[in-house]
Every structure is written in structure tokens, then in C-alpha cells.
Amino acid sequence: MEKKGTLIVVSGFSGVGKGTVVKRLVEDYGYSLSISATTRAPREGEVDGREYYFKTREEFMSLIDYNGLIEWAVYVDNYYGTPRAFVERELAAGHNVILEIEVQGAMNIKSQYPDSVLIFLTAPSAEELKNRLIGRGTEDPAVIEKRMKRAVEESEDMEQYEYIVVNDDLDQCVKDVNSVIVAKSCRLEENKEFMNKMKAELKAL
Numbered sequence: 632m633e634k635k636g637t638l639i640v641v642s643g644f645s646g647v648g649k650g651t652v653v654k655r656l657v658e659d660y661g662y663s664l665s666i667s668a669t670t671r672a673p674r675e676g677e678v679d680g681r682e683y684y685f686k687t688r689e690e691f692m693s694l695i696d697y698n699g700l701i702e703w704a705v706y707v708d709n710y711y712g713t714p715r716a717f718v719e720r721e722l723a724a725g726h727n728v729i730l731e732i733e734v735q736g737a738m739n740i741k742s743q744y745p746d747s748v749l750i751f752l753t754a755p756s757a758e759e760l761k762n763r764l765i766g767r768g769t770e771d772p773a774v775i776e777k778r779m780k781r782a783v784e785e786s787e788d789m790e791q792y793e794y795i796v797v798n799d800d801l802d803q804c805v806k807d808v809n810s811v812i813v814a815k816s817c818r819l820e821e822n823k824e825f826m827n828k829m830k831a832e833l834k835a836l
Contacts, residue, residue, distance in 0.1 A: 634824075636663075636722040638744050639729045639812055640737045643752030644785060645778040646764035648798045650682075652752060653731045655805045662729045663721045668694060671709035674769055684714070702732065702739035707777055711736070727812065734788045748815050750808055751792040755799045757782075 639662070643649045657664045668684040670691050679685045686694070691710045694700050703712030713730055721728045730740065740747055754760040760782065764775045789795060794811045798804040815821065 634725055636724065636726040636728055637812065637816060638718065638722060638740065638747040639727060640740050640747055640749045641729060641731050641752060641808070642734050642737045642749070642785075642792070643798075644754065644760055644782045646760055646767060647752045647754050648763070648801065648804075649731050649752055651801065652798060652804055652808060653729055655801070656729060656808060659805060660809050663726045665713055665718050665721075665728050665730045667711050667713055667730075667732065668700070669709060669711045671711075686710075701743060702736040704733050704735035704739075706733050706735075707774070707781065713740070734785050734791075738788075738791065748794070748812060749792040750794045750796055750811060751789050752796055752798050752804070752808075753789070755797055 641649055641653055653664065656662050666680065666682070666684060668686050668691060670686055670688050671683075673679070673682070673685055677683065677685075688710065691703075691712065694712065694714070695703060699715055700712040701715045701718060703710060705711075711733060713732060713736065718728050718730070730736075732740070737749055741749060754763060761775070761779060764770070764778055770778070796804055796807045796811070819826075
């Protein structure tokens with residue numbers, strides 16, 4: 632029987648580099664990336680179906696009504712959600728699936744998929760976080776202020792995650808996140824079927 636894949640949830644403060652880390656995990660280690668649906672407008676260079684599925688509010692509400700999303704949440708006046716079909720198909724095929732979602736959505740995922748791994752990414756300091764948001768150059772000061780206020784709220788939820796990874800050096804951060812996932816797959820309870828098979832084979836020799 633093929634082993635089912637692991638669902639990995641990556642959350643973190645806005646501007647911490649979640650997208651870059653997730654992209655590297657997909658490129659370097661072959662994770663399947665679940666692309667979220669959102670009602671926010673595309674940023675320059677973003678492509679529908681690559682960074683996000685960009686939806687109108689009406690289209691998004693239709694997905695909710697037909698149970699087409701595992702989770703959804705409102706973040707800074709826009710809707711974000713995780714399409715169900717892709718995730719369940721990939722997990723059943725034994726692939727590890729990585730989701731980049733907000734805190735609200737992460738808690739929802741954990742309640743539906745108790746074996747999922749929750750990882751929270753943070754900058755080394757609050758000052759550095761603000762500098763990264765400013766450095767992106769994609770938002771005006773009012774939106775940056777809104778995101779920093781949201782970060783205060785999100786910091787209260789950090790303890791609900793199983794792992795906290797600091798994104799100071801990108802290469803190291805990517806390795807650290809992958810190490811967490813490898814360690815999870817090596818845990819005893821993840822390998823009971825293999826262990827029993829090994830015992831039976833040894834007795835039969």
C-alpha cells in the first residue's frame with residue numbers, strides 16, 4: 632500500500648518571505664504546491680494559476696457554497712482559500728503537499744487533517760519585518776501599517792504551531808523547514824506499517 636502524503640502548512644507574518652521559501656521547497660525538494668484562490672488583485676508579474684487563482688468575489692462565494700475549499704479566510708479586506716480537489720488528489724498519490732496560508736486557515740486545516748504539520752515563519756526581529764515590507768515596494772504606508780498591526784495579532788497565535796522557523800538566511804531557512812518535514816516522516820507512528828512488515832519478514836527468514 633502506497634504511503635499517503637503529508638500536508639504541510641506554512642504561515643508567517645506578511646513580508647517574512649513565505650512565498651520565496653515555499654517556491655524553493657518546491658524547486659529543491661519536489662513538494663507539491665497547493666495554489667490558493669484569492670479575491671485580491673494580481674501584483675505586477677503575478678500570473679493566474681501560478682501564484683494564485685484570482686477570483687471575483689462572486690466566484691469565490693460559489694466555491695464556498697459548493698464545498699470546493701478546505702478552508703478560507705478574510706485577510707486585509709480580501710478572501711483567500713485552499714481548493715479541495717488538488718490537495719486530496721496529491722495526498723492520495725503519496726505526494727507531500729505544501730500550503731502557504733494565514734493563521735485562521737491553518738487552524739481550520741489542522742482540525743480537518745490532524746496529521747498535518749504546522750510551521751510558522753518569522754523574521755529575526757520586528758524591525759527587520761517592517762524593513763522587508765517597506766523594501767518590497769508593493770504597498771503604500773497605510774497598508775504596511777495595517778499588515779504590522781495584523782502581525783501583532785498573529786504573534787499571539789504562534790504558539791499554536793508545532794514548529795517556528797526564523798527566516799534570516801534563506802538557504803538555511805529552506806533547509807530547516809525541509810528537516811522538520813523529514814523528521815516528521817521518520818517518526819515511529821508514521822512507520823508502523825513498515826515496522827510490522829519488517830518484523831514479519833525477519834521472522835520468515
